[in-house]
Amino acid sequence: MYQLNQVDKKFPGVHALKAVDFEIGRGEIVGLVGENGAGKSTLMKVIYGAYQADGGSITIDGKTVRFQNPRQAMDHGIGMVFQEQSLITNLTVMENIFLGFEQQFVRWGVIDWKAMAEAARHQLRKVKLDIDPATITSKLSFAQRQLVELAKVLTLEERIDGDLVILLDEPTSVLAKEEVELLFSLVRELTSRASFIFVSHRMDEVLELSDRIYVMKDGAVVDVVAHDDAKVDAIQHKMVGRDVDKEYYREQKQQPYDSDKTLVRFDSVSVAGKYKDISFDLHPGEVLCLVGTEGSGREAILRTVFGLEKPTSGTVEVKGSSFSRANAQEGVARGVGYVPRERKVEGIVNGMNVYENMTLSQMGNYASKGILRIGEEKALAKKWIERLAIKTPDVYKDCGGLSGGNQQKVVLAKWRSGGSDIILLDHPTRGLDIGAKEDVYDMIREMCDDGAGIVLVADTLEEAIGLSHTILVLKDGEFQKRFDGSPGDKPSLYDLVHHMI
């Protein structure tokens, strides 16, 4: 039905898509996997019209089409569900659903809000979401937003007579397990009407949902696997071009921590509206993992350790004494390093180069009386580029132009080179390809060996289990259960989920 034939796309210096063939049949769910930089997002952008192919052709039911913009793609029944934050938060749900297609509700130049609300309710029913369409989007939870996103794409049903192709870009990254299940069952139902292209880093989900899986590497499709033949190992092998270490999470490198010393002590700490009555100790060499759903208070705890949140009650001690003021400077001064989830916004400064980013948190170490010793900065950057195998042409490269994994390495290098020994990791492997993930896992182990304590909010439960010495399960801001996980004696997925929900 929908076909790409020998599609080519080049950017200055990059051959992003190399003669890609891609097809999807009516009612089919096609998975698309590949490492970061393999060309997945470029391919998707070509499909939904954000990019135009340089070579090859796109056909729908045999007819050649060419999209100048996403709008034209939509007119041919191609819609895109973006990662979580693609709804405009200051608009109502119904405005978001019909954004760009308000004309159908306009009579004599006036928007008929009632008609739009009714139509929006119809769309929301399709995704089984029972909310008032006039709700301002910022008041919704992330999961609800994801469903609204899907409802929005499903307006194509009414608008387009022919077949639909819906792209799902990492739709599950912010969803809890049961929400994922709901989404999947919805998608399966909807195959009566539409075909889906499903992009995710979570291999298990791709395997579960897809009829066929396209594997991409270096801008080319290296394999197409049918659902029944799909094996995680084989696919990962194709993606990475090598075998994935059986000991993915580096469990064999896990060493016992030093329980005599305490880096961070939480004693019945609460932050109003975020979490309450949390206690734990973090020891040198320990990976302490906070597990819970979105909104369970995980991030707020990280931010409290860093000094960005002020506890409303209880005491927080970092290296033996509590903060006098809640700000990040004091945290950094005591050796706390924060690797935020929003890497591009909070992790690196887009617009500053590699060495500038690496010394940002520790400029004092590279300056005399406020005057920078730039030579030393560069030397530091070179050392860490080598040590962490950061892929950058030189130290002058703008960090905004690096790939996600390399950006993350720069962030980690920033803290480690500054001697931080309490490292807060918020989704450190989010959006990274397998190779980069393994590098991060290696670094976590190395940091532990160096005596650093790590508080981790992991991307997946497997990751949490694999990496941690200690797991705290949280639910709605309250402590549920503590697990100790020494190598070979780790809690199971089921144990955790049981306490999370």
Place this chain on the structure above:
Amino acid sequence: MTIEKLKPYLPWITLVVLVLLVGAINPSFFNPTALLQLVADIVPLFIMALGMTFAIYIGGIDLSMQQVANLVTVVATVYLAQFGVFVALICIGAGFVIGAVSGWITTRQFVPSFVATLAMGFIALSGARFLSGERALSMNAEARDASFGWMFGNTAGVPHELVIAGVLLAIAWFLQSRTTFGRALKAVGAGELAAVASGLNVDRIKIMAFALSGTFAAIAGLMFSVKLSGGDANLANGFLILAIVAVLVGGTPLTGGVGGVINTLVGTLIVVVIRSAMVYLEVDATMQQMIFGIILIIAIAMTIDRSKMRIVK
């Protein structure tokens, strides 16, 4: 790719093209001493623009600079006799404090700098009007020459104003590119949240940036006051918009983190060339304003580097 490499030099190229254009039409423009004098005369404007660069570099704007300069002309004139050369310290201190207060209102009270600095400007203007007794004041010529005569005049054919401007530019450049403060400014301008998450004291950095712009405004006002040997609450009017234009034309966009003081140097020169071209090319009096606007659009269109701007707002 070649165009990519040219980008950082576009402001320079624009400047050279403009100079050649004016010179081609009227060759008398190329008189070196006259050009030197031309540049020397815009020094107060340039200093003002230098200060504005700091505010714009962190993604804000300082609309109080003109009124700070007005206030300083009055302060300098009123207290010159009493404090002599040390009146400069009072002036600079006043500029610093006003700028810091603007910065505090912006960062701690979440009032956008556009409005905060505009309002602080009104307060400075009130001060100037009060202190001047609503009159144009003039300096005692002897006291002026004794304290600040060194600001003007020539050494080996180089006007002292240019030396002062050069020194200030060097200081500003050093601050921007060789100090932790300058690095922090860049981080705040390009990615404020990341700067916070790296443990920088972002509020203090921003307050300092506005304090610096206030300080430079005060220096500009002081020089202007000495040059004109007097002060009143309106003396520096007309500086503000030109200073902003100079920064923008130089290629420091309002988004922050890009550009810098060297860009401002080029921008100021471009503005000055455009302005004196009006005189050299005998542009009709009623057309000057319009032509200034059109050339401005062309100049900005040529000089801004759009590659760093994700969305053009």
Place this chain on the structure above:
Amino acid sequence: MSTFIKDFIEKEKMNRRNFLFASAYGLGGAAALGALGPSMARAALTDPTIAWSYRNRTNPYWNEIVSGGEAFVESLGMSKDALTHLINEGSSEKSLADVKAILAKTDGNVALAIDTNDAPNARPVVESVAEAGGYVSTLWNKTDDLHPWDFGDNYVSHMSWSDEGPAEQTARILLEAMGGKGGVVHLGGIASNNPAIERLNGLKNALKDYPDVELLAAEPADWDTQKANQVMSAFLTRYGDEITGVHCANDTIAYGVLEALRAEGIEDMPIVSYDGNPQAVQLVAERKILATVFTNPHWGGGITAALAYHAAIGTFKPSEEPNEHREFYGPTIMVQPEDALEFKANYLDSVPTYDWTDFWGPSNGPIIYK
């Protein structure tokens, strides 16, 4: 530089006039004697560029000034385009920069008529013109310690208007019309401007003879019609019927006041203003304004350019003229309803042809400093 300081100390004991002369050269002296030097020696210029530097074109007053300048240029047999316009847009910085630019362009071969926008700006302007060997006549703004005779021939003349007397006269007309009692409000110009101060003083002087009239308030309206309109509106709220007369610092302000009153349906409020703009004169004829003072900006604009030009080409030698020919008041003509139409016909509808070599004929005596 150091020689300059040495000079300065030596000259400290000299009398003030000579000192100012010296310092005027001293400040920029090195430049003048260095690269730019030669032009200094010239006694008279041939075919100098005639330039007028003024605030802006959006104000009818300055348009009148410029029309005089253009009339003068035409009287020399040139097209009026020959007059170079330097517009400072209310910025002293631009005013000075433009002067420097024209001096550089013409290498000092310039006859400049200028209002320097702000009094302190007059000194650097005059200094740079003199240094470049050009000739300059100033209008309105200069500081009291700056005098043409301190600059030899190059600073030809300064013309200003003594507004205090005429403003007092209009105030008396106003106070009479109010019947010698009630309350008056004053709407002034930009507070620090000299004419604004003088015109308010005129009113205050007149009020001394009218003890039953109260000066309710005096607010600056910045020569601006819209601001005057708002200030007058607020006055009406604050004082209401207590206001029985309005004294405006100029015609532009009066327009705003008239409209504020009109909005309230008040038609017969006694108002006086200043400047004698054509529209204001028309309003005087209609008795909506009781009096305005015509300062003949057309003549002022023409004669200021003429003085600079003729001094430049050597028609007369300024340094040989008495001081009252170097600093003098411009003419003022009181316009009242009775003679408004006749005045309008004579001065505004058909602009008289002036003899631009009769430099001091219509002028009004030497400038007196208080």
Place this chain on the structure above:
Amino acid sequence: MATTETTKTIGSGFPIGRETLVKWAPLLVLIVLCAFFALMEPRFLSTRNFARILIAASPTLMVAIGVTFVIIMGSIDLSMEGAVSVCAVAFAFCFLWLGGTLASWAWLALPIAMLVGAAVGFVNGLIHVKLKIPSFMASLAMGFVGTGLALMMTGGDRIRIEDELFRSLLTERILNFPLMVYVAGIFLLIAWFIQTRTTLGRNFYAVGGGEDLAVASGLNVNRVRIMGFTLAGVFFSVGALLAVGRLGIAETATGNNFMFLSITAVVVGGTALWGGIGGVWNTLVGVLIVFVIGNGMVVIGLPGYVQDGVLGILVILAVILSTDRKSISFVK
């Protein structure tokens, strides 16, 4: 000049009161100011004085509404001074040329002036969008061009509009308020209508809320932007017409002072400079706050030199009070 809103929906256990309070803060500020001035000088609180304030505020209100749309989009328009001047002058020329009274064909000058405003705004939008010049710079330069055009047309002269019918905007009163106040009111309602009931109005919020997201939804953002600037131009021209109606004079200086005044008013009213928040009612309150302060200070007899400073302090206070500090992480 820009901020990011932290999108933390989780655990928003704040009392409902705060959000509501911030929303109504500008109005509260206005009421407190009125009460304060009335206390100092009871005559402040009279219908006639309110009429005076409204007369003074009407042109600015129109200009501020125009720029509100642009600010909601997250852009800024600084061309108002030039646009107002050129519209006023164009109107005056056409009006006099076509007969000089509304009772003749000269009424055509009204729509012509609005067309001129639309054209200025359109060009402004084109320069901004097509040349990819940030709106701050594009519109600033465009303002110079507008003022320059007005100057070229008038040669610096002022044009009087004496037509009684046109001037009835100021002189005719219904229920103690002159016609121009009602005209401004009607255009305020039109603006409100555009804001809430038309696709274009809602699209302004979409662009301001997230431009890249709007693009991805298939919205022609460039078109919305250009339309926004054009609409702003139309409101600038209405402001120009009211300004001419108020003073009976069209000149290059007609546009003076509108820039800082209108933007201050918009911000004081609670519309965020970073886009997506606020609207025309906020702007109405903001304009009233600014003009009540201006009028009130003269009415209570504050010395002239203090007035600027007091205005500055009050503006800062008003913005502080109407800012939802909890929802903002930083401001530039």
